[in-house]
Amino acid sequence: MQVQEILNMLFEPYIFIPLVFPGLIAAFIVLLIIIWLERKIAAKVQLRYGPLYIIKPLGGVIQTVADLIRYLFQEPIIPKDVDKLAFLLTPVFLFGLAYLPVVVIPIGPSYYAFRSDLSLLIALALTTLAPIFTVLMGWASNNKFSLIGSVREGYLVISYEIPIFLSALSMAILYGTLDLVEIAEAQRGIWGIFLNPVAAVNMLVLMYMSTSKFPFEIPEAESEIVAGPYTEYGGILYGLVMGASYVKLYVLSLVYSILFLGGWNPLPQSMIGNPFISGSVLFIKSFILVAFGAFLRAVYPRFRIDQAVGLGWRISLPLSLISIFISLLLVMGGVRFVY
Amino acid sequence: MEAEERELELLIGPQHPASGHMRLIAKIDGDVVTELRPDIGYVHRSVEKIAETKKFLQIIPLVERPSLPDTTANNLAYVMALEKLLGIEPPPRAKYLRTLLAEITRIHSHLYGLGIHGVMIGSSTAYMWCFGDREPFLQLAQELTGARLTYSYIIPGGVRRDMPKGFADKVEKVLRYMEGRMKDYFDIYFNNPVTRARLEGVGVLKREDAIRLGAVGPNLRASNVPYDVRKAEPYAAYPDVEFDVITEKAGDSFARVMVRVREIGESIKIIRQVLKRIPDGPILHENYEKLIPPKLKEQYKSTGIVKFPSLFANLKAPEGEAIARVEGGRGEVVFHIISDGKTSPYRLRMVTPSFRNVVLFEHLTKGARVADIPAIYGSLDYFPPEADR
Numbered sequence: 001m002q003v004q005e006i007l008n009m010l011f012e013p014y015i016f017i018p019l020v021f022p023g024l025i026a027a028f029i030v031l032l033i034i035i036w037l038e039r040k041i042a043a044k045v046q047l048r049y050g051p052l053y054i055i056k057p058l059g060g061v062i063q064t065v066a067d068l069i070r071y072l073f074q075e076p077i078i079p080k081d082v083d084k085l086a087f088l089l090t091p092v093f094l095f096g097l098a099y100l101p102v103v104v105i106p107i108g109p110s111y112y113a114f115r116s117d118l119s120l121l122i123a124l125a126l127t128t129l130a131p132i133f134t135v136l137m138g139w140a141s142n143n144k145f146s147l148i149g150s151v152r153e154g155y156l157v158i159s160y161e162i163p164i165f166l167s168a169l170s171m172a173i174l175y176g177t178l179d180l181v182e183i184a185e186a187q188r189g190i191w192g193i194f195l196n197p198v199a200a201v202n203m204l205v206l207m208y209m210s211t212s213k214f215p216f217e218i219p220e221a222e223s224e225i226v227a228g229p230y231t232e233y234g235g236i237l238y239g240l241v242m243g244a245s246y247v248k249l250y251v252l253s254l255v256y257s258i259l260f261l262g263g264w265n266p267l268p269q270s271m272i273g274n275p276f277i278s279g280s281v282l283f284i285k286s287f288i289l290v291a292f293g294a295f296l297r298a299v300y301p302r303f304r305i306d307q308a309v310g311l312g313w314r315i316s317l318p319l320s321l322i323s324i325f326i327s328l329l330l331v332m333g334g335v336r337f338v339y
Numbered sequence: 340m341e342a343e344e345r346e347l348e349l350l351i352g353p354q355h356p357a358s359g360h361m362r363l364i365a366k367i368d369g370d371v372v373t374e375l376r377p378d379i380g381y382v383h384r385s386v387e388k389i390a391e392t393k394k395f396l397q398i399i400p401l402v403e404r405p406s407l408p409d410t411t412a413n414n415l416a417y418v419m420a421l422e423k424l425l426g427i428e429p430p431p432r433a434k435y436l437r438t439l440l441a442e443i444t445r446i447h448s449h450l451y452g453l454g455i456h457g458v459m460i461g462s463s464t465a466y467m468w469c470f471g472d473r474e475p476f477l478q479l480a481q482e483l484t485g486a487r488l489t490y491s492y493i494i495p496g497g498v499r500r501d502m503p504k505g506f507a508d509k510v511e512k513v514l515r516y517m518e519g520r521m522k523d524y525f526d527i528y529f530n531n532p533v534t535r536a537r538l539e540g541v542g543v544l545k546r547e548d549a550i551r552l553g554a555v556g557p558n559l560r561a562s563n564v565p566y567d568v569r570k571a572e573p574y575a576a577y578p579d580v581e582f583d584v585i586t587e588k589a590g591d592s593f594a595r596v597m598v599r600v601r602e603i604g605e606s607i608k609i610i611r612q613v614l615k616r617i618p619d620g621p622i623l624h625e626n627y628e629k630l631i632p633p634k635l636k637e638q639y640k641s642t643g644i645v646k647f648p649s650l651f652a653n654l655k656a657p658e659g660e661a662i663a664r665v666e667g668g669r670g671e672v673v674f675h676i677i678s679d680g681k682t683s684p685y686r687l688r689m690v691t692p693s694f695r696n697v698v699l700f701e702h703l704t705k706g707a708r709v710a711d712i713p714a715i716y717g718s719l720d721y722f723p724p725e726a727d728r
Contacts, residue, residue: 046467144349148709214461215533223357223459223713300533302461304710305370307536 013275017113021279022254022286023102030250030287031243032064038294039063045298067239074235079142082232086140091233091240094133098247101126105254106181107279108264109272119180123255124168127210130248131157134219137241138229149228152305153212153219159312160206166320167203170196171259174327174335180255184263192260195330199323200260202316204289207256209308211249213293215300216308249293253286261285346373349709353381357459357713360723363700367709375704375712377697383727390687395421395654400491402674402689406725408451410489411437411444412667413674413689418493419574419663420674424656425495427624431576433497435617438576440483440492441665442606442613446517447476448668449557449599449606449720456596456717457528460537465528472520475513482506494645495654496624501643507614514607521600529600538593542703542715545590554699555692556670557598558719562590568666580612592718599720627651655682669693669720693726 010016017023036051040059043050051060078087104119104126106112116122131153138150172178174196175186183192193200209216220228227233230241257263264278271277303311349365352358362378386405390398402417403410415437422429429437450469457465477487482503484490492499528534544554549562559566567584569577585601587594621628623645631639635646656678664673670692677686696719703715 042463046464047471048467144347148349217461218710221461221710223461224710226356298464299527300462300531301457301465301528301537302710303533304537304708306708 013111014113017105017107017111018103022105022107022283024099026283027099027102027247027250030290031246032068033061034246034250034287034290034294035064035067036061037291038297041291041295042298071236071239076235076237079232081142083140083142086136087232088237090133090137090140091237091244094130094137094244095240095247097126097130097133098244099251100129101251101255104180105251105258106184106263107282108275109181109185109278111275111278112181115181116179118178120168120172120178120183120255120259123180123251124165127248127252127255128157128161130244134229141229141232143231145225145227145231146229148225149219149221149231152225153229155305155309156209156212156216156218156312159309160209160316163312163316163320164203164206164210166317167199167206167323168255168259170199170320170324170327173324174330176331176336180258180263184258184265187262187265191262191265195335196323196326198319198326202319202323203256203260206312206316207249207252207289208293208296209312211245211252211293213249214297215303217297217302218305218308221302246290250286250290253289253293254282256289257282257285345369351712357716359716359721360727363712363716365704365709365712370708370710372704372707372709372712375700377700379697379723380727382724384724386728387687387689390689391683391685394652394682395656395684396494396651398684398687399494400489402687403489403491405689405728406667406669406691406693406722407488408722409444409448409668409725411441411492412665412669412672413691414491414493415441415575416663416665416667416672416674417676417689418495419665420661420676421495421656423661423663424659424676424678425654426657427496427626429497429624430621431618432501432620433622433624435576435613436483436498436502436622437493438580439502439610439613439617440480440490440498441575442609443476443480443483444490445668446603446606447473447480449603450476452668452717452720453596453599456714456720459713459717460534462528462531462534465524468520468524468528472517475516479506479510479513482509494623494651496627497622497645499645501622502617503643510610510614514610517603518607521603524600529596535593537710537714538596538718539589539591541592541711542707542718543589543591544699544703548702549590552698552702553695554670555695556666556668556720557585557602558595558670558696558699560585561587561594561598563588568664568671572664574663574665576613579616580609582609592714595718595720653682655680656684667692669722669725670696689728691725691728693722694728696721697726 040050051063054060054063054066078084101123103113104122134153135150138146171192175183177183212219220230230238233241264281267278267281345368346366349367351363351365353360353362360382364376364378365372366374386401390401393401399414402413406413450473454466454469481487484492484500544562546562546564549559549564563586565584565586570584582605585598585605587598639645658678658680660677662675664671672692673690675688676684679685699719704712
């Protein structure tokens with residue numbers, strides 16, 4: 001009886017979404033798979049094997065688990081001159097905040113932890129919190145490379161944050177709502193990416209920029225500043241900060257899938273009520289986006305910080321204004337959505 | 340005082356993922372490098388002094404150790420200087436074999452440089468591809484010489500081994516493969532907009548500065564100075580083969596990369612000519628061939644592998660001095676031997692291209708961005724152990 005109650009409670013959306021899917025546990029699994037996949041894709045392009053030996057028939061798929069165990073048992077070294085409290089707490093906050101926006105993400109038209117008229121804004125606003133801790137991390141580390149890395153992160157933030165908001169809001173104008181559930185439901189017919197492709201492309205690039213994927217892997221550029229803000233970290237603390245950017249990309253991909261890729265659409269009316277099926281559709285879409293971000297590593301070198309900032313202000317900002325303009329034209333042209 | 344406070348001194352290396360065995364002392368103002376001084380000498384191993392205690396033949400492996408990716412140039416330049424002292428001229432077939440190995444080495448040395456440069460600007464694919472495609476060339480060299488990197492193939496009066504049977508076909512296969520691969524390199528790396536953005540206009544070395552600072556090799560030719568020792572003072576089989584001296588006009592990091600890429604094409608051309616024109620005959624000077632005992636001589640005739648005549652160990656060079664220069668993968672290698680008639684040189688001077696190019700660090704990085712430091716470093720194909728010797 002007790003077990004049944006606990007299980008029932010677990011499947012309540014307000015616990016299931018943040019804790020299991022698409023929240024903590026799903027994010028953790030994505031993290032484990034995507035790091036392996038990133039190495040495997042890069043290896044494929046680079047004519048090598050990549051991870052291989054741990055479960056050889058499956059191509060070393062649990063290599064990341066082995067890495068995680070190693071991280072867990074590695075001695076966490078805290079350098080003498082760091083600001084200890086900030087040094088220890090920032091990775092935890094970084095990781096926690098990276099997946100916090102999940103609370104407002106619905107996985108079905110009637111399955112959500114927390115529905116708000118402003119859920120898109122809340123999700124985006126929560127993603128902007130993490131960079132503050134990256135900057136703090138660079139400051140607390142008391143290392144010149146960390147400092148440069150965190151300043152670079154700061155520069156990147158100001159160059160992607162405004163266009164990413166404008167691109168997302170252009171879609172909100174188009175759909176006439178800031179509620180993620182309604183946004184997804186609005187795309188029963190035609191997906192957002194076809195209505196406003198400018199905003200879609202723009203936000204995709206900025207999403208990879210905000211999570212330091214190539215070619216924007218600037219804050220932790222290895223050949224320039226060792227590991228940027230993470231230079232002094234080791235062991236599980238490093239595991240957390242490294243995982244945080246993947247989790248952030250995963251969360252942003254969920255938001256992106258709802259905004260542009262129709263969320264759980266297209267699904268027949270009979271299946272759409274089942275949160276497992278609609279959630280899986282959403283999950284697959286966002287996983288593909290994360291995997292594509294991982295694939296970029298094999299294609300691009302990295303930009304210089306001034307080039308990335310220039311890209312943000314000179315190209316992305318005008319593009320996001322254009323996408324707002326497109327949305328306004330569509331709305332004035334009579335595109336309406338009924339909920 | 341205020342200007343001093345604005346600046347941040349950054350010690351890049353020797354414990355840094357992309358510094359190599361050296362320290363770069365950078366002063367940066369924001370993201371702009373105001374001064375960058377290379378602090379070299381971390382891997383100095385006193386090759387010149389050790390050489391004074393070694394016998395002439397023992398110096399061959401010694402001098403090729405400092406520049407591992409490009410060992411043939413050092414080997415050849417040293418032996419050429421020694422031959423000048425000894426007053427012997429290797430037989431034509433040996434000269435062709437030396438050219439063959441020198442060009443194979445040039446290709447894999449360039450691939451090494453391009454790969455390291457690739458990962459320095461963040462393209463791990465360029466790195467893996469270049470290092471992967473070095474492999475066929477290393478295997479060719481292994482088949483020819485018996486070693487992957489430290490060949491010690493060139494000995495006074497000739498070379499150690501003759502070409503194995505069917506070698507020419509294998510070489511042709513590898514050359515075709517490399518020519519095919521070059522297209523992929525351009526598609527994913529050289530013509531990648533990000534690569535272009537990172538390298539074009541970065542670290543521009545003007546023609547007059549290149550000459551004034553004494554840059555050598557591809558770095559000099561990228562600044563539109565058509566100077567190549569192979570043309571200026573032809574040695575080995577280079578007088579008999581046709582090739583172009585590759586130059587680029589821009590003098591920036593991308594031009595330096597392009598010179599290397601196009602030189603791989605020229606080396607492929609040279610190797611084809613060498614294999615077509617290689618004459619038959621001995622691979623060791625007749626004076627030395629005579630010294631081989633009859634039993635070993637039979638083995639030499641049947642396998643084409645020279646076992647050193649024991650007399651070689653006590654090779655004495657007549658009194659005097661000699662200079663030889665060679666165009667290696669990274670640039671001009673100069674060896675100066677002074678002999679006082681003993682079994683070891685009185686003094687050996689070894690000038691390596693990396694040592695002559697190290698001055699460019701300070702010159703090229705002034706006013707560049709922090710992220711340009713590795714982009715410029717890699718484009719110079721600088722190899723610290725080679726500079727330190």
